[in-house]
Amino acid sequence: MAKNTIVLLNGETIQALAMAKALKESGYNIISICDSIDSYGYCSKHVDEKIIAPSIHEHTNLFHEFFVDWLKTNKVDAIIPMNDFSAEYLSKNKAELGKYTKFLIPDYEVFTKGYDKHKLMQICKEWNYPHPLTLDLSLENYEAVAEKMVYPALIKPNITTGGRGFARVTTPKELIEKYPSIKKDYGDCHVQEFIPPGGAQYKVELFINNGELINATVMNKIRFYPENGGSSCCSISIQRDDLVDLxxxxLKTIGWYGFADFDLIEDPRTNEVKVMEINPRVPACIRLSLVSGIDFATMIADATLGKPLQKYEYFPGKVLRYMALDALWFAYSTNRFSTSPAWLKLFGKNIYWQECGGGLKAMLTGSLSGLKKQLNPKFREAKAGLR
Known part of the structure; x- marks a missing residue:
């Protein structure tokens, strides 16, 4: 029997390393469609075919023309998106692309209820799910909203990734000064109370099929770079059934199905864990779920193709480190020798590396590319609002 072929869309990402390895071990052929050669996913040894295409984010129309033509002449059994842009693209173009292949993405009306940060906060408010105080912003109302908000606060684009476009404000005047330019650069925005540091931060990853929770994992994010609001560089898998239930x-309220990834923050003032956002695709740290026993990669592929799903056994207590960012954290943090797990403990039975899993070339190429991105002034400026 011929192997099924899975396309990793935006396959240049670091999560493609773990996804390709897991899918390969489950007997799938892998095609990676990338917008960069100098990347983790493009260099993975587990990918059977690698294709360079226009950027979905920067050249959406050009990519769409390319992709539809490519699908018409290539047999593809399923597509799995690797970042927000490719997930949104699949949802928006579900009717057309669905003529040629399969993918597990909610319809766009449902998709935006999770992906749009402000819509998600509205749903949380309506259904009394714990969340930060959040108010809508527009060019017509922002001055009035500025007077109603509690401070400090964060201006957030409704649709963005990785904290891009966020701006921390401490007074109504500062909000009024900063909002118009953020609106111009990033589109519709909202303002949200700033949760002070000191509480834990979590990721919850879930897979839903036919309204049933198939598997879930929870991660406690230990270290970040930059420290106050950056990307996680050290996490540990834990058991928190209350967060999974939340x-x-x-997701049931929204009508979501398939995979979803939540970010949550514990408010140190009340110890309440609050929902922050939903990521509609597998995260960069997906390897932590995989090494903890939950094979979301195979689960997504099998469900997309209508195969029976397996409920995996969860083994928490695994640590995942992202050396490229953890090295930067060590260089800049004043807590470098007081963190737990210890930074200098590089190896151990339950310690894993985010960059690994695709071979030495993928690790070195992707790490260098990631370091360049972190040091790029434009990238740092886009995320500077949290500092």
Missing amino acids: CFNI
């Missing part, structure tokens, strides 16, 4: 209930 996120599952939200």
Whole structure:
């Protein structure tokens, strides 16, 4: 029997390393469609075919023309998106692309209820799910909203990734000064109370099929770079059934199905864990779920193709480190020798590396590319609002 072929869309990402390895071990052929050669996913040894295409984010129309033509002449059994842009693209173009292949993405009306940060906060408010105080912003109302908000606060684009476009404000005047330019650069925005540091931060990953929770994992994010609001560089898998139940209930309320990834923050003032956002695709740290026993990669592929699903056994207590960012954290943090797990403990039974899994070339190429991105002034400026 011929192997099924899976396309990793935006396959240049670091999560493609773990996804390709897991899918390969489950007997799938892998095609990676990338917008960069100098990347983790493009260099993975587990990918059977690699294709360079226009950027979905920067050249959406050009990519769409390319992709539809490519699908017409290539047999593809399923597509799995690797970042927000490719997930949104699949949802928006579900009717057309569905003529040629399969993918597990909610219809766009449902998709935006999770992906749009402000819509998600509105749903949380309506259904009394724990979340930060959040108010809508527009060019017509922002001055009035500025007077109603509690401070400090964050201006957030409704649709963005990785904290891009966020701006921390401490007074109504500052909000009024900063909002118009953020609106111009990033589109519709909202303002949200700033949760002070000191509480834990979590990720909850879930897979829903036919309204049933198939598997879930929870991660405690230990270290970040930059420290106050950056990307996670050290996480540990834990057991928190209460957080899984919370996120599952939200997804049922929205009508979501397939995979989803939540970010949550504990408010140190009340110890309440609050929902922050939903990521509609597998995260960069997906390897932590995989090494903890939950094979979301195979689950997504099998469900997309209508195969029976397996409920995996969860083994929490695994640590995942992202050396490229953890090295930067060590260089800049004043807590470098007081963190737990210890930074200098590089190896151990339950310690894994985010960059690994695709071979030495993928690790070195992707790490260098990631370091260049972190040091790029434009990238740092886009994320500077949290500092």
